[in-house]
Amino acid sequence: MGKLISPAFTTWPWVKWSEERELDIALRDGDKVWTWSEVSTQINRYANGLLQQGVxxxxxxxxxAKNCIELVWLQLASVRIGARFAAINPKTPSKQLHQLVTSIAANHIWFGEGQETISGTWHHLQLINAEYGAVAATWQPTRLATLTFTSGSTGNPKAVAHSASNHLHSAAGLLSWLHFDVSDSWLVSLPLFHVSGLAIVWRWLLSGGMLVMPTEQGLLSDLAGVTHASLVPTQLQRILDSGETSQLALKRVLLGGSVIPTELTIAAQKQGIECWLGYGMTEMGSTVTVKRADGEPGVGNVLPYRELRIEEGEVWVKGESLTLGYYRSSGIIDVANEDGWFETKDLGSVINAELHIHGRADNMFISGGENIHPEKIEQVLLTHHEIDNVIVVDVPDEEYGQRPVAVLVSNTGKIPAKLVEFTQDKLAKFEQPISYEIMPEHLLISGIKISRKLVKEWVDSLPITA
Incomplete structure (x- = not known):
C-alpha cells in the first residue's frame, strides 16, 4: 500500500483545483482541452443553465447518452446546484427506460445526440452554457449526489444513491494503492451509467489529474496519450494483439471481469503496463478490494475506508463508500443490516488477508443433490481461447432437479468444437453443461454485465432437454 490519501475537501473539488492549479490541463475531449480554471467556469455556467430551466x-x-463530454458537464452541474443525477444506458428499451425513470420520479431528462426520446411527465432538458453567475448551493459532501442503477443481472435494476463523500472515499481508498496523481490521465473507457465509469470521474476530481473522453477513433487511438484506463480483458487483449503498445503512454490498467487470464497480464507487464484487478459493487461505489495481477485466484486486499467480514460464507462489507441506500420515489431504503453491514450475497473466504470469491448465493442451484455454482463453470469455460463471455443458468430436469446450460459469447460466432472434452478434466460430471448456446444479440445491450435474469428467461423459452 502507498500513501493514504485524504478524501476531505472544504469546497467543490474543481474549485480547489482551479485555485491551486488554475492553468493545468484538466480535461481533454478529442482536440479540445480545458484547464481547471475553465472546468470550474464551465460547470458554473451549465449549473446556471439548469437553474434557468427551472431545475x-x-x-x-x-x-x-453514450459517453460524451456533455454527460460529464451535466453530472457536475447537477451536483453543483444540489440536484440528484442519474445516467442510464442509452440502449435500454423504451418500455424499461420508462420504468426506470418513473421509479426514481425523475423531474428532468437530457437526451444525447441522436438519442431517441421518450415522453412523460418530466421536462426535457437542454445543456445551456448560461452567463456566469453565482450559484447558491454550497459544498455539502454528504448530500445525495448521484443515482446509479445496478446491472440488474439477477433482478430488476435498483437505483443506488451516493453522496460526493461516498465517491471521494471510494476513489481515495483505491488511489492509496493504485498510483494516480496530477501528472496522470485516465480515459473514460467504461460507460458513465455504470459505477466503474462513474468512479473514473471521481478519481479525477480527487487527484486533480486529467480526464480524457473517448472519441470515434477507437480504443487504441484513445489510449495513445493516457497513463491509466479501466478495461475488461478482451479490450486489453485487442490492444496487445495490435502490436502497437510501444506507441502508448499507458502505465496502469484496472481490469474488471470474472476471470483475468494470467498470460494476458504477463504479456501486458512485458509491455510496461501494470495490471490491477479487484472486487467491487455498485453499492460500495466501485472497488472494495484490489491487487496487482499475480495469476493467483484471490481478488486482493481490503482498501482503506472499507471493512469486510465473512459471515457464514457470505461476504459482508461496510465503510465510507457504502451507499446511502436504494432510491425510490418514496425515499431512500437502507441497504445495511442493524450493525451497518451490507450483506452482498457473494460467497467468499479470506486466505492470508486476501479475499477469494466463490460465487453468489442467489445463483447457486442443486443438481442431483450437489450444489452447483454457475461461476465455477463460467471460470473454466472462460479459459477457452474462443470464449469471450459466458453465463451458466439452470434448466429443470425430471431426474436431477436442475441441470446447467452455458450461453456463450464466442469470438468466432460459433460454439467451439470439443467443449465436452475441454471441460472433462476441469469439471465434475454433474457440473458439465448439458447444452451450449450462442448468446443472442438482444442480450448483449445491457452494458458491462449481461443480465443473468434475461439469459435465464431466454433459455427457459428454448426446447432444451437433458
Missing amino acids: KRDDVIVGI
Missing part, C-alpha cells in the same frame, strides 16, 4: 435543489436529473 431545483433535490430534483432528479437523468442523462441518457
Whole structure:
C-alpha cells in the first residue's frame, strides 16, 4: 500500500483545483482541452443553465447518452446546484427506460445526440452554457449526489444513491494503492451509467489529474496519450494483439471481469503496463478490494475506508463508500443490516488477508443433490481461447432437479468444437453443461454485465432437454 490519501475537501473539488492549479490541463475531449480554471467556469455556467430551466435543489436529473463530454458537464452541474443525477444506458428499451425513470420520479431528462426520446411527465432538458453567475448551493459532501442503477443481472435494476463523500472515499481508498496523481490521465473507457465509469470521474476530481473522453477513433487511438484506463480483458487483449503498445503512454490498467487470464497480464507487464484487478459493487461505489495481477485466484486486499467480514460464507462489507441506500420515489431504503453491514450475497473466504470469491448465493442451484455454482463453470469455460463471455443458468430436469446450460459469447460466432472434452478434466460430471448456446444479440445491450435474469428467461423459452 502507498500513501493514504485524504478524501476531505472544504469546497467543490474543481474549485480547489482551479485555485491551486488554475492553468493545468484538466480535461481533454478529442482536440479540445480545458484547464481547471475553465472546468470550474464551465460547470458554473451549465449549473446556471439548469437553474434557468427551472431545475431545483433535490430534483432528479437523468442523462441518457453514450459517453460524451456533455454527460460529464451535466453530472457536475447537477451536483453543483444540489440536484440528484442519474445516467442510464442509452440502449435500454423504451418500455424499461420508462420504468426506470418513473421509479426514481425523475423531474428532468437530457437526451444525447441522436438519442431517441421518450415522453412523460418530466421536462426535457437542454445543456445551456448560461452567463456566469453565482450559484447558491454550497459544498455539502454528504448530500445525495448521484443515482446509479445496478446491472440488474439477477433482478430488476435498483437505483443506488451516493453522496460526493461516498465517491471521494471510494476513489481515495483505491488511489492509496493504485498510483494516480496530477501528472496522470485516465480515459473514460467504461460507460458513465455504470459505477466503474462513474468512479473514473471521481478519481479525477480527487487527484486533480486529467480526464480524457473517448472519441470515434477507437480504443487504441484513445489510449495513445493516457497513463491509466479501466478495461475488461478482451479490450486489453485487442490492444496487445495490435502490436502497437510501444506507441502508448499507458502505465496502469484496472481490469474488471470474472476471470483475468494470467498470460494476458504477463504479456501486458512485458509491455510496461501494470495490471490491477479487484472486487467491487455498485453499492460500495466501485472497488472494495484490489491487487496487482499475480495469476493467483484471490481478488486482493481490503482498501482503506472499507471493512469486510465473512459471515457464514457470505461476504459482508461496510465503510465510507457504502451507499446511502436504494432510491425510490418514496425515499431512500437502507441497504445495511442493524450493525451497518451490507450483506452482498457473494460467497467468499479470506486466505492470508486476501479475499477469494466463490460465487453468489442467489445463483447457486442443486443438481442431483450437489450444489452447483454457475461461476465455477463460467471460470473454466472462460479459459477457452474462443470464449469471450459466458453465463451458466439452470434448466429443470425430471431426474436431477436442475441441470446447467452455458450461453456463450464466442469470438468466432460459433460454439467451439470439443467443449465436452475441454471441460472433462476441469469439471465434475454433474457440473458439465448439458447444452451450449450462442448468446443472442438482444442480450448483449445491457452494458458491462449481461443480465443473468434475461439469459435465464431466454433459455427457459428454448426446447432444451437433458
